[in-house]
Amino acid sequence: MIIISGPTGAGKTTTLYSVLNRLNTSGKNIVTVEDPVEYQMDGLNQVQVNIKADMTFANGLRSILRQDPNIVLIGEIRDGETAQIAIEAALTGHLVLSTLHTNDAPSVATRLIDMGIEPFLIASSLIGATAQRLARKICPECKEPYVPPASALEGLGLSTRGKLEDVTFYKGVGCPKCGGSGYRGRTGIHEMMKVDDDLRRLILHKASARDMSQAARSHGMRTLLEDALVKAREGIITLEEVLRVVSTVESD
Numbered sequence: 001m002i003i004i005s006g007p008t009g010a011g012k013t014t015t016l017y018s019v020l021n022r023l024n025t026s027g028k029n030i031v032t033v034e035d036p037v038e039y040q041m042d043g044l045n046q047v048q049v050n051i052k053a054d055m056t057f058a059n060g061l062r063s064i065l066r067q068d069p070n071i072v073l074i075g076e077i078r079d080g081e082t083a084q085i086a087i088e089a090a091l092t093g094h095l096v097l098s099t100l101h102t103n104d105a106p107s108v109a110t111r112l113i114d115m116g117i118e119p120f121l122i123a124s125s126l127i128g129a130t131a132q133r134l135a136r137k138i139c140p141e142c143k144e145p146y147v148p149p150a151s152a153l154e155g156l157g158l159s160t161r162g163k164l165e166d167v168t169f170y171k172g173v174g175c176p177k178c179g180g181s182g183y184r185g186r187t188g189i190h191e192m193m194k195v196d197d198d199l200r201r202l203i204l205h206k207a208s209a210r211d212m213s214q215a216a217r218s219h220g221m222r223t224l225l226e227d228a229l230v231k232a233r234e235g236i237i238t239l240e241e242v243l244r245v246v247s248t249v250e251s252d
Helices: 012-023 057-065 080-091 107-114 119-125 150-155 197-204 209-218 224-233 239-245
Strands: 002-005 030-034 044-048 071-074 095-100 128-138 143-146 169-172 183-194
Touching: 002 012, 002 107, 012 030, 012 071, 012 095, 012 128, 030 057, 044 057, 057 071, 057 080, 071 080, 080 095, 080 119, 095 107, 107 119, 107 197, 107 209, 119 197, 128 169, 128 224, 128 239, 150 239, 183 209, 183 224, 197 209, 224 239
Parallel strands: 002 095, 002 128, 030 044, 030 071, 071 095
Antiparallel strands: 128 183, 143 169
16 A cells, blocks of 8 residues: 555645556556546546445445455545555555545554554555645746745754755746746655555554654655755755745754
């Protein structure tokens, strides 16, 4: 099972369908349960949730599993019943893709535990978790270097880190191409956590999301803040956009 987390409007469904677009080949039975069905894609069996007809995520998922699909997309895991069925599907050989509302990737495991799922089931079924945000991109037509305000640096805890020497930040000053906003288009900010043996042990012991985050970072995971700062250094987004989009800051 692979789960993407983030707030409403963060682009989770778009990312999942990008994955399905890569996996959608002849010979694979791919079924989705969604509320609503946001994208129409050839080759998929897409089911719309209908509460009035008792077609919930859980009931729809039960019916789908009788068709022995290779890949199952669940629009959102909203309750313990859906989570339990999803994990059972993953443990019986189906690739399950879904979303949750959590602040970061490590919190996916703790949220599933809070839903009543046994830790050993999560440790056995979860392949990875991703947290996602959307940030506005700097307009390439009017992009120019600038010095970020001290408030932005302090808000991100950067003023005393000593990591900004020789770094040039950019912003858009506004032009007809971007309607005077200085922004044009959006890009994803991601935090990808691969569940390895160390993380499985932490899940089994009901470790905190912070402990799991530290373990994942020691194995190379880039946090949302770190990914956003990389994009700011590359001139893709502004430092103020990092502050707006990423609400949590690591203290170390």
